[in-house]
Amino acid sequence: NAGVTQTPKFRxxxxxxxxxxxxxxxxxxEYMYWYRQDPGMGxxxxxxxxxxxxxxxxxxxxxxxxxxxxKQNFLLGLESAAPSxxxxxxxxxxxxxxxxxxxxxxxxxxxxxx
Amino acid sequence: QQQVKQSPQSLIVQKGGISIINCAYENxxxxxxxxxxxxxxxxxxxxxxxRPDVSEKKEGRFTISFNKSAKQFSLHIMDSxxxxxxxxxxxxxxxxxxxxxxxxxxxxxxxxx
Numbered sequence: 001n002a003g004v005t006q007t008p009k010f011r012x013x014x015x016x017x018x019x020x021x022x023x024x025x026x027x028x029x030e031y032m033y034w035y036r037q038d039p040g041m042g043x044x045x046x047x048x049x050x051x052x053x054x055x056x057x058x059x060x061x062x063x064x065x066x067x068x069x070x071k072q073n074f075l076l077g078l079e080s081a082a083p084s085x086x087x088x089x090x091x092x093x094x095x096x097x098x099x100x101x102x103x104x105x106x107x108x109x110x111x112x113x114x
Numbered sequence: 115q116q117q118v119k120q121s122p123q124s125l126i127v128q129k130g131g132i133s134i135i136n137c138a139y140e141n142x143x144x145x146x147x148x149x150x151x152x153x154x155x156x157x158x159x160x161x162x163x164x165r166p167d168v169s170e171k172k173e174g175r176f177t178i179s180f181n182k183s184a185k186q187f188s189l190h191i192m193d194s195x196x197x198x199x200x201x202x203x204x205x206x207x208x209x210x211x212x213x214x215x216x217x218x219x220x221x222x223x224x225x226x227x
Contacts, residue, residue: 004157040123040219040220041219042120042203042217042218042219042220043158043203043215043217044217045214045215048214058214090157090158092157099146099148099163099207101148101160101163101205101207101215102148102160102163103160103215105157105158105159106157107155107156107157108155108156108157
């Protein structure tokens with residue numbers, strides 16, 4: 001049981017390049033989330049999904065797209081990376097039982113855009 | 115914008131001391147108040163959570179105190195240990211529609227030996 005895994009762990013992009021971050025969970029969780037973490041700003045929700053095939057915008061969705069084609073995977077895409085997207089990205093998942101705060105986080109992806 | 119304000123930004127406590135981190139919120143619709151612990155290079159992990167109908171919740175050396183009238187809650191770490199050195203985030207969630215977490219800005223705790 002690996003929990004929540006994220007690929008890659010680190011990435012450096014040049015402005016304008018695109019990339020996809022992969023999140024996978026093996027807990028059969030319905031809900032999945034993408035956050036970004038920046039110094040002094042805590043975690044901010046980018047997009048989330050309440051089930052396979054559904055996605056919704058969070059607090060800071062601009063410049064990102066997501067897809068949830070399979071229940072266990074949640075992909076975060078950057079179509080044209082900008083330096084403002086330099087951040088640490090965390091994926092999280094939650095089951096339908098338990099409290100809304102019981103999110104399980106992955107280890108993060110550190111992205112630098114030059 | 116729903117917000118949770120957290121202080122201090124950083125904290126240094128001697129081993130055996132009490133670490134106290136405070137959070138305040140404005141939206142009275144929040145109904146769960148969790149704390150997350152994050153070690154360097156790792157994702158946050160749920161530490162302890164409280165509902166607003168409870169004034170205090172204790173789990174081992176960790177205690178949440180909740181003041182509903184003041185709209186404030188705090189995390190107390192008793193007998194702080196070097197292994198407690200981490201970043202702590204308070205958060206709040208709201209039971210209207212899809213429940214999302216709103217995080218505080220984090221407190222970096224260093225417990226000196």
